[in-house]
Amino acid sequence: MITELGHFALILAFFTACFQAVVPLVGAHRGLPGWIAVAEPAATLQFILTATAFAALTHAFVLSDFSVQLVVSNSHTAKPLLYKITGVWGNHEGSMLLWVLIVTLFGAMVAWFGGNLPPSLRARVLAVQAMIGAAFFAFILFTSNPFLRMAVPPFDGRDLNPLLQDPGLAFHPPFLYLGYVGLSMTFSFAVAALIEGRVDAAWGRWVRPYTLAAWIFLTIGIGLGSWWAYYELGWGGFWFWDPVENASFMPWLISAALLHSSIVVEKRESLKSWTILLAIIAFGFSMIGAFITRSGVITSVHAFANDPERGVFLLGILAVFMLGGLTLFAARAGVMQARGVFGLISRESVLVVNNVLLCVAAFVVFVGTIWPLVAELFFDRKLSVGPPFFNLAFTPFMIALGLVLPVGAMLPWKRARLGRVLKTLRWPLLLAVAIGALAWAMQSGRSALGPVGLFLAAWLVSGSVMDLWGRTGRGTDRLRRLRRLPRADWGKAVAHGGLGVTIAGVAAMMAWEVEDIRVVQVGDSLDLAGYTITLDRVRDIQGPNYLSTTADVTLSKGGNVIATMHPEKRLYPVAGMPTTEAALNNGFLRDIYVVIGDPQAGGGWAVRSYYKPLANWIWGGSILMALGGALSLSDRRYRVAAGARKAPTAGVPAE
Numbered sequence: 001m002i003t004e005l006g007h008f009a010l011i012l013a014f015f016t017a018c019f020q021a022v023v024p025l026v027g028a029h030r031g032l033p034g035w036i037a038v039a040e041p042a043a044t045l046q047f048i049l050t051a052t053a054f055a056a057l058t059h060a061f062v063l064s065d066f067s068v069q070l071v072v073s074n075s076h077t078a079k080p081l082l083y084k085i086t087g088v089w090g091n092h093e094g095s096m097l098l099w100v101l102i103v104t105l106f107g108a109m110v111a112w113f114g115g116n117l118p119p120s121l122r123a124r125v126l127a128v129q130a131m132i133g134a135a136f137f138a139f140i141l142f143t144s145n146p147f148l149r150m151a152v153p154p155f156d157g158r159d160l161n162p163l164l165q166d167p168g169l170a171f172h173p174p175f176l177y178l179g180y181v182g183l184s185m186t187f188s189f190a191v192a193a194l195i196e197g198r199v200d201a202a203w204g205r206w207v208r209p210y211t212l213a214a215w216i217f218l219t220i221g222i223g224l225g226s227w228w229a230y231y232e233l234g235w236g237g238f239w240f241w242d243p244v245e246n247a248s249f250m251p252w253l254i255s256a257a258l259l260h261s262s263i264v265v266e267k268r269e270s271l272k273s274w275t276i277l278l279a280i281i282a283f284g285f286s287m288i289g290a291f292i293t294r295s296g297v298i299t300s301v302h303a304f305a306n307d308p309e310r311g312v313f314l315l316g317i318l319a320v321f322m323l324g325g326l327t328l329f330a331a332r333a334g335v336m337q338a339r340g341v342f343g344l345i346s347r348e349s350v351l352v353v354n355n356v357l358l359c360v361a362a363f364v365v366f367v368g369t370i371w372p373l374v375a376e377l378f379f380d381r382k383l384s385v386g387p388p389f390f391n392l393a394f395t396p397f398m399i400a401l402g403l404v405l406p407v408g409a410m411l412p413w414k415r416a417r418l419g420r421v422l423k424t425l426r427w428p429l430l431l432a433v434a435i436g437a438l439a440w441a442m443q444s445g446r447s448a449l450g451p452v453g454l455f456l457a458a459w460l461v462s463g464s465v466m467d468l469w470g471r472t473g474r475g476t477d478r479l480r481r482l483r484r485l486p487r488a489d490w491g492k493a494v495a496h497g498g499l500g501v502t503i504a505g506v507a508a509m510m511a512w513e514v515e516d517i518r519v520v521q522v523g524d525s526l527d528l529a530g531y532t533i534t535l536d537r538v539r540d541i542q543g544p545n546y547l548s549t550t551a552d553v554t555l556s557k558g559g560n561v562i563a564t565m566h567p568e569k570r571l572y573p574v575a576g577m578p579t580t581e582a583a584l585n586n587g588f589l590r591d592i593y594v595v596i597g598d599p600q601a602g603g604g605w606a607v608r609s610y611y612k613p614l615a616n617w618i619w620g621g622s623i624l625m626a627l628g629g630a631l632s633l634s635d636r637r638y639r640v641a642a643g644a645r646k647a648p649t650a651g652v653p654a655e
Contacts, residue, residue: 003068006056007147010097013049013104014137016042020107020130024123028196036119039126040111046133047108050101057097057146058088067153070094070146076159076574078545086170087160092294092310093146095173099290100140102181103133106210110185117206124192125185132184135317143310159545159574168228176221176248180286182214183251186258187283190276191325194332199272204265207279209633211262214282215255216629222248223622234580234595236610238509238618241390246369247289250362254282257358260351268348268413272336273329274355280325285362287318292369343415350408354401361397365390402456402503405496406463410470424470428462446511453507460500464493491632498624505617514611521604529611531592532556536564538596538605546570548581551596551605555585567596591615 020042027035060068061084064077074091075084083090089098107129114122140146163169189207193199225245230238239245258278264271291314342348368385375383406428410421422429436455443450471485472478514529525534534554541548553565565583572579585592590613597606 006053009049009052016046017130017134025127028120028123036123039123043107043111047104050104069148075157090164093144106185128188162572172224179218183282185210186279190279197335208262218252219626251285253362257355347411357401432459450511457500457504461497464497488632488635491628495628498621502621505614508614519604520607
């Protein structure tokens with residue numbers, strides 16, 4: 001009964017979305033207040049109905065209702081409760097239901113908290129968001145219904161993919177979808193502004209919090225996914241340039257560019273056309289991610305489905321919204337004339353450089369991701385584009401971005417003197433050069449990757465500190481003024497510093513990692529970068545829904561025991577799938593990473609061990625970037641939406 005209720009609620013949500021997509025739009029065009037007012041209750045109702053459907057599916061998973069086909073395919077009675085719940089979105093159908101739930105949530109948030117928006121703009125935003133929701137409701141109902149019943153329910157289910165039964169990946173999809181769908185909100189604002197014919201500073205202020213929220217969630221989601229890949233897959237890496245990894249990274253890069261360009265719209269009423277275009281393209285990249293993971297065009301541990309028919313449907317949705325948005329953009333380009341004028345040396349110019357670097361970097365990732373598909377489709381050639389290409393083609397743009405960020409953050413608007421800013425940054429520059437030179441002197445016979453990375457990291461972190469300190473003026477009361485700086489200033493500095501911390505971790509891990517692979521007998525030891533690793537014993541353990549071969553490994557240094565580690569190999573009998581559980585000893589400056597392999601014919605066990613310098617700085621930097629975004633989002637200017645009260649200063653009304 002509850003399952004049928006969820007299905008019925010999903011159908012009603014679809015019809016509500018269709019209604020919301022038409023009536024408020026017509027009302028805004030004809031100036032009918034009653035029709036405009038329909039948008040808000042419709043958005044709320046759409047969210048309530050979708051939440052009801054999602055709750056019904058969750059109920060089926062928690063109670064192990066094996067009359068529901070999706071539960072049979074992705075759950076089991078012996079599975080821990082956490083993974084019964086996360087099994088709701090650990091599959092294609094459930095993940096799409098989570099997707100539309102977040103689409104309706106963002107629409108409801110505009111209805112609840114968008115009272116300072118002009119009624120016509122709010123109605124158009126909610127109508128466009130409802131169009132997106134209606135498209136995905138149709139996709140779910142016609143191709144991916146999560147509420148299908150089994151004619152003969154089995155005694156038990158087939159279990160969730162064992163790789164997904166992990167806390168890191170349990171929360172990775174919701175955060176990632178919050179980012180993806182957050183970009184749908186910026187798309188809705190962009191299209192609504194094009195229809196209305198007004199893009200001004202107030203619009204930049206309205207759209208920026210949604211862009212920032214999407215970027216924060218993408219940062220957290222990508223960080224969780226990278227962390228999961230690091231410790232769960234057992235290969236010791238944090239990023240493989242997998243197509244699905246790239247599918248989330250491209251929207252992150254574009255949303256970062258959109259975030260910075262919206263600042264220029266808000267502050268200087270420049271880059272209007274560019275910002276609107278980025279808002280459209282950013283959502284397009286999030287749609288490309290949905291297509292890649294659900295069309296069967298690639299094979300990945302991250303992919304949800306392998307169904308070309310669903311892929312064609314998603315490709316159709318992508319085409320309709322992208323072609324529609326870009327066509328409208330071309331038709332209304334005349335109303336987006338920039339008013340702010342700025343010099344070659346100014347903060348606006350550096351933000352343009354920032355945008356170019358981020359967008360070209362995203363294009364490089366896009367080409368590397370799509371080219372194997374293009375080569376196979378049009379040239380009948382099977383190609384593999386791997387880390388060497390991405391590292392070589394992508395890294396220079398990130399180096400250039402890291403060099404310009406501290407300078408751009410301190411340049412004044414409109415026009416500036418570069419020499420004055422560089423003079424202020426001389427101490428951060430000297431510190432960065434000293435740290436890079438020290439790293440170069442301490443290493444021998446290795447590449448410049450590590451020293452360059454540490455130079456960039458120190459430059460970004462110290463430049464962010466100097467930016468904050470420079471905003472306190474002069475005198476003896478600078479610490480008090482520092483505490484009273486706007487949260488947006490603190491957020492910018494923390495986010496830029498977080499990028500520096502992540503760069504340091506990536507550079508150190510790629511340049512100075514030590515790897516050891518050998519067969520080890522029980523009781524034997526091996527040396528790894530000054531540490532001693534001893535295999536004490538190997539035993540079999542029964543888990544809740546798996547069988548484990550667990551090793552007891554002692555980590556010591558200089559005769560002093562540091563920790564006992566327990567790497568595992570697990571077998572999930574229901575799924576018939578093995579997994580590797582790495583053991584980590586975390587430290588501020590390094591990780592020791594141990595993986596137990598298969599028993600060898602001549603006795604002993606295959607053991608892989610790694611010394612990973614600054615490994616946790618990668619995810620620590622991600623946390624700092626997300627924290628910086630959250631600080632900026634909590635700034636009072638966005639809580640009260642002061643920009644919403646500004647009078648229109650550019651553009652012409654649509655009617």
